[in-house]
Amino acid sequence: KAGVTQTPRYLIKTRGQQVTLSCSPISGHRSVSWYQQTPGQGLQFLFEYFSETQRNKGNFPGRFSGRQFSNSRSEMNVSTLELGDSALYLCASSLEVTSSTDTQYFGPGTRLTVL
Amino acid sequence: AQSVTQLGSHVSVSEGALVLLRCNYSSSVPPYLFWYVQYPNQGLQLLLKYTSAATLVKGINGFEAEFKKSETSFHLTKPSAHMSDAAEYFCAVRYTGNQFYFGTGTSLTVIP
DSSP states (O other): OOOOEEEOSEEEEOTTOOEEEEEEOOTTOOEEEEEEEETTTEEEEEEEEETTEEEEEOSOOTTEEEEEOTTSOEEEEEOSOOGGGOEEEEEEEESOSOSTTOOOEEOOOEEEEEO | OOEEEOSOSEEEEETTSOEEEOOEEEOSSOOEEEEEEEOTTSOEEEEEEEOSSOSEEEOGGGOEEEEEGGGTEEEEEESSOOGGGOEEEEEEEEOSSSOEEEOOOEEEEEEO
């Protein structure tokens, strides 16, 4: 099976712009979670989608949004970019995340640089 | 608050020496515990997970971890470090529910 794929791998944007990142989960996985990783804050949970519905949301401003499509692919959008949004954005998929033994599998990430 | 703590943001060991990376969780309810490894410019890769079947869990690349309820710990060990083990290691917990909580990570350096 193919792993979790994320596109693009690298992005450079300027302040005030918006950006859309894409994540394709492992085939058959229905849950997709997004994380922001920065050197200072570590891995911070953004949100989780399951069956096209947002089930959980982390403590991020409304500029961060996401969605999930019927094929489980997910996108996240960041509007009005700020310098502090520069980070590695990781996507993780899992079968359901309601099973006690469920595991998240991560993609390689999208490196976003905001200038 | 439910959380996980990794003691030591940087650990250095000599090649061939024991690797010990510490992880403690804070909860009265035993969680499901995971260790992930991240190599430069890559995503996180699952090393091993504890799901209450056995307290000593063996993972990939010779790593193992022991769940100790009395100490609320899930430390990661490897008997003999290899140069290829140099990476960032993350401990994560998941309680009933569906959100993972990650530690701040431990950067492992292996000295030749």
